[in-house]
Amino acid sequence: MLNQAEGLFNTQTKIVSVASGKGGVGKTVVAVNLSIALQERGYKVLLFDADAGFANAEILMGVTPRLTLKDFLKKKASMEDVIFRTPYEVDLISTGMDVDDLITFNIEDKGKVLNELRRLGETYDYIVFDFPPGFNEQLERFYLSSDYVLVLTATEPTALVNAYTFVKILVLKGLEPVSFHVVMNMVKDLKEGRKILEKFSSVVSKFIGVSFDSTHVIKFDPLVKESITRQTPLVVLKRTSQPSLAIHGIADKITNKIVVKKLSFIDRVKLLLGMG
DSSP, X not given: OOOGGGTTXXXXXXXXXXXXXXXXXXXXXXXXXXXXXXXXXXXXXXXXXXXXXXOHHHHHHTOOOSOOHHHHHTTSSOHHHHOEEOTTXXXXXXXXXXXXXXXXXXXXXXXXXXXXXXXXXXXXXXXXXXXXXXXXXGGHHHHHTOSEEEEEEOSSXXXXXXXXXXXXXXXHTTOOOSEEEEEEEEESOHHHHHHHHHHHHHHHHHHTOOOOSEEEEEEOOHHHHHHHHHTOOHHHHOTTSHXXXXXXXXXXXHHHSOOXXXXXXXXXXXXXXXXX
16 A cells, blocks of 8 residues: 555656666666566566667667657657557657766756656566666666666676775765666676676775675676667577576566665655756
């Protein structure tokens, strides 16, 4: 039953932010497939492709939304029109705009989007944000509003350094989320990958003071490239592959963990839009 203080708003909606210190580590692949894995558990999921300028989520799902959030802000479409129903029963919103455009629209537009997100919060169990790589100060409110943050990295030194820097900046700015997870992607040797991930987690814990709620290793697999080429998400293409099982493992950790929210969803939406 909803808390009367929240009115008609669904406080159970959870925000999952998928981010990375640098590009090229498979962030969008994880965001898309995680959204489908959550849907397969019976949850209503909205994937928000916030990686402005790159419609990668659309490509991976083999879809082409006719309208984007930019059309809504330009009053060319309703939010209902902007939400694209994919064949995988995951709804998709594409920004169709630069990150700066998304953050700096005027007060009237912020109010409109707030009302729409309030309504969306009544409909969805999970909203998954696919963010552009690297830390962007204009996205601070998005990170802070998250229930879960998944940081993607790889075994290469540059990827590890960038992931470490990303986590450090989040914490220095007081933006540590309620639940923090790390995913090491495209690992060629699982045993070696786990060793590197354990060392990375230890360094982050020692020098930044953050303990990850869960750690995950995804093996490099030609299936991923095949799924991209065929524009079919890998959890659909071959559920029993190691990457698919790993992503389902992430979904298990998210859905099984009880998160104590610091703010109600509506308060977090206001914060996200700079209205709180």
